Amino acid sequence: MFWLFVNRLRRYLDSQFHVPLKYLASWEVQPRSKRIHYHIILFDFPYIPVQQLSHIWKNGYIFIEKIDKVDSDRRGSYIAKYLTKNIEEYGVKLHKVKRFFKSQNLKPINEKHFLLDRGAFDKDSAEGLVFESIYFQKRYDSLKQEWYSNKVHYYIYRDQYNLNKKKG
Structure with missing residues (x-):
């Protein structure tokens, strides 16, 4: 389902705007319904009306907002909370499941870990x-x-x- 959306969105961006799709995404299990939903950050993304994005998604409700509500130096931790949110609740079965996806065309960040x-x-x-x-x-x-x-x-x-x- 997610990969079908990515492919449809990639084709739409290429045909309408001639720009590549750049994204970082993670999935999360809804607490009550136990359904999976996705958090996606789109980089250098042109304006597309929510109705058009919903048509490309084809799987129900979507919500989109700018991430500029978070200070630029704190965006990494804002994103990281979705990668680690409720991780212990997924249990032993899912501890090796990949929690995030990214497009291959993202530039690597220039950082050092100590x-x-x-x-x-x-x-x-x-x-x-x-x-x-x-x-x-x-x-x-x-x-x-x-x-x-x-x-x-x-x-x-x-x-x-x-x-x-x-x-x-």
Whole structure:
């Protein structure tokens, strides 16, 4: 169902606007009905009336809104909440099921990941801190066959080059 929509939307964008489809999507199970619904972020997407999108979707209700209601430095965490939302409720059967999809034409983000010793790291000594958050990540231990929580300290830094580029 989702892939049929992606293919129809890709063909529509190509024929009407001559632009590629760029997206990031995740699925979620509705709490009461247990039906799957999708959250899709469309990048560089032209205006298409909701009636036309509904016709392309062909599977009932759709809701679309701009993501600019969220500060640009926090959009990553806004999106991430849908990738991890209610993950422990899906249980053992679905812990290996892919939770998100993306188009192959998305540019990779230029970021670096560091795993640091909390005692040796002073977040205030580094320049360019623009966002910080602490959350608990649900992980599945396949040997013990149980879920556990892992505390994550998440920081986003912009280097001086990017800060200067943004100003000027």
